[in-house]
Amino acid sequence: MNLPIYMxxxxxxxxxxxxxxxxxxxxSERFGNAAxxxxxxxxxxxxxxxxxxxxxxxxxxxxxxEIVVTSGATESDNLAIKGAARMYREKGDHxxxxxxxxxxxxxxxxxxxxxxxxxxxxxxxxxxxxxxxRLRDAITPRTTLxxxxxxxxxxGVVQPIAEIGRIARERGVLFHTDAVQAAGKVPFDxxxxxxxxxxxxxxKMYGPKGVGALYVRRRNPxxxxxxxxxxxxxxxxxxxxxLNVPGIVGMGKAAAIAAAEMSAESERVRSLRDRLLAxxxxxxxEIYVNGSMEHRLPGNLNxxxxxxxxxxxxxxxxxxxxxxxxxxxxxxxxxxxxLKALGVGDELAHSSIRFGLxxxxxxxxxxxxxxxxxxxxxxxREMSPLYELAREGARPRR
Amino acid sequence: xxxxxKVLEHYNNPRNVGSLPxxxxxxxxxxxxxxxxxxxxxxxxxVDPETGVIADAKFKTFGCGSAIASSSLATxxxxxxxxxxxxxxxxxxxxxxxSLPPVKIHCSVLAEDAIKAAIADYKRKRGEAEQAAGGEAxxxxxxxxxxxxxx
Numbered sequence: 001m002n003l004p005i006y007m008x009x010x011x012x013x014x015x016x017x018x019x020x021x022x023x024x025x026x027x028s029e030r031f032g033n034a035a036x037x038x039x040x041x042x043x044x045x046x047x048x049x050x051x052x053x054x055x056x057x058x059x060x061x062x063x064x065x066e067i068v069v070t071s072g073a074t075e076s077d078n079l080a081i082k083g084a085a086r087m088y089r090e091k092g093d094h095x096x097x098x099x100x101x102x103x104x105x106x107x108x109x110x111x112x113x114x115x116x117x118x119x120x121x122x123x124x125x126x127x128x129x130x131x132x133x134r135l136r137d138a139i140t141p142r143t144t145l146x147x148x149x150x151x152x153x154x155x156g157v158v159q160p161i162a163e164i165g166r167i168a169r170e171r172g173v174l175f176h177t178d179a180v181q182a183a184g185k186v187p188f189d190x191x192x193x194x195x196x197x198x199x200x201x202x203x204k205m206y207g208p209k210g211v212g213a214l215y216v217r218r219r220n221p222x223x224x225x226x227x228x229x230x231x232x233x234x235x236x237x238x239x240x241x242x243l244n245v246p247g248i249v250g251m252g253k254a255a256a257i258a259a260a261e262m263s264a265e266s267e268r269v270r271s272l273r274d275r276l277l278a279x280x281x282x283x284x285x286e287i288y289v290n291g292s293m294e295h296r297l298p299g300n301l302n303x304x305x306x307x308x309x310x311x312x313x314x315x316x317x318x319x320x321x322x323x324x325x326x327x328x329x330x331x332x333x334x335x336x337x338x339l340k341a342l343g344v345g346d347e348l349a350h351s352s353i354r355f356g357l358x359x360x361x362x363x364x365x366x367x368x369x370x371x372x373x374x375x376x377x378x379x380x381r382e383m384s385p386l387y388e389l390a391r392e393g394a395r396p397r398r
Numbered sequence: 399x400x401x402x403x404k405v406l407e408h409y410n411n412p413r414n415v416g417s418l419p420x421x422x423x424x425x426x427x428x429x430x431x432x433x434x435x436x437x438x439x440x441x442x443x444x445v446d447p448e449t450g451v452i453a454d455a456k457f458k459t460f461g462c463g464s465a466i467a468s469s470s471l472a473t474x475x476x477x478x479x480x481x482x483x484x485x486x487x488x489x490x491x492x493x494x495x496x497s498l499p500p501v502k503i504h505c506s507v508l509a510e511d512a513i514k515a516a517i518a519d520y521k522r523k524r525g526e527a528e529q530a531a532g533g534e535a536x537x538x539x540x541x542x543x544x545x546x547x548x549x
Contacts, residue, residue: 307460308460309436309437309460309461309462309465311462311463312409312461312462312463312465312466315401315406315409315462315463316409326436326462335436345434346433346434346435346436347433347434347436350433350436382415383412383415383458383459383466384438384458384459384460385429385438385439385440385458385459385460386433386438386460387460388417388440388458
């Protein structure tokens with residue numbers, strides 16, 4: 001077992017060696033511009049891009065022509081939401097989204113509010129799930145777009161995308177989902193789920209950073225987007241800019257591997273995740289899982305360790321790469337807004353750790369991490385005045 | 399985020415972790431911060447009533463590594479000091495000693511507050527509450543989130 005151990009797969013994943021191998025020729029001998037129409041270098045690059053587009057489409061049940069390649073999911077979210085809101089402005093000016101969305105969605109919606117759009121931010125329950133009745137009630141005749149993420153990046157909670165898609169379709173509203181964390185991890189099909197746009201990212205599924213995609217439905221209904229980047233008219237005018245050929249090839253390969261191995265991999269990763277939780281529970285009391293365990297990505301575990309502050313916990317497990325919802329670890333010095341939205345108190349939000357397990361984690365690593373966590377939490381609790389107060393009964397136990 | 403070697407050293411080998419008997423007349427207890435803000439420090443001093451010298455100091459801290467290091471360092475500095483000398487410890491001294499970055503300055507402020515609160519508690523027990531109130535404002539009084547009652 002090698003240290004440090006990487007268990008932060010919601011932040012990013014390592015490039016799968018098979019992906020890297022597929023990409024390498026496109027940095028060197030096959031360096032052509034996919035938009036060069038008059039020579040073999042261009043044709044070769046275009047052919048590779050089209051093959052990758054098919055692979056990406058295959059992962060989500062789309063057709064290749066519905067895949068717009070971008071620089072990553074932040075751009076995909078911006079293009080989907082700004083592009084659709086502005087394109088359909090004549091029809092309406094209202095967007096419905098959820099408070100636990102990624103900042104790429106929330107900040108995009110805030111930007112549109114400055115342009116005069118109305119945005120409804122739906123709350124979530126204690127389990128992190130959106131209430132479908134509230135979603136239905138939020139839709140007005142002015143609503144043109146619903147944007148709800150498929151799986152959350154902090155708590156891994158998987159939203160009822162098929163049900164939301166059905167509601168959106170019934171009401172004639174476009175449905176965008178940020179599927180960055182879900183794609184390749186849990187079944188996701190744009191037709192079965194009535195998804196009109198879906199944001200995807202390569203580096204969350206063992207592909208390279210700097211490349212993503214937006215699925216844009218072409219039929220029933222055909223979705224039109226106002227571009228946010230103007231230029232040479234690449235990607236059918238929706239996203240100008242020379243294509244990142246090696247990146248796209250890598251994303252295609254990553255998508256193909258994910259599609260082929262998803263069911264076996266998700267079972268394996270889920271059992272590792274459950275083993276980790278069992279190990280933590282065996283050694284520690286008063287630990288709390290944040291968000292639904294039932295509707296959750298197989299590789300996600302988000303746990304609050306009462307009486308212990310998250311950043312000090314990260315310091316104690318410096319040979320394990322995980323994340324914390326503690327304010328001290330964020331740029332804003334605010335604890336996680338996602339945990340707050342679930343109704344997790346600030347104190348427990350400060351005590352939260354996100355584990356993101358993935359393809360390359362092993363049982364041995366899980367056992368090491370569980371053991372280390374138990375040891376460090378124990379040590380920090382002995383140092384914690386809150387733990388002491390709770391023991392003395394001076395303060396209600398959580 | 400990277401930590402200075404001194405912060406890491408205190409975090410890995412904290413000095414004087416523990417508790418002194420709260421009811422002891424020679425022990426002063428300061429409990430500052432708020433769990434909602436991610437920082438709570440309990441700092442205690444045991445004072446020799448004859449000499450007014452701090453004979454022992456203990457801490458417990460819920461907070462980041464810098465908060466743990468700040469309180470650990472504070473207990474180290476307190477031992478052997480008179481109460482007046484102890485009150486001269488300023489948060490900037492802690493910042494300098496631990497090379498705390500700007501975002502962690504509040505940890506040192508909390509440690510200074512904890513020292514003042516512990517000494518004020520000791521003085522109050524010794525019937526010297528008026529002097530304490532007339533001197534440095536003890537953190538236990540009015541600082542936001544500084545009240546132990548919030549716990």
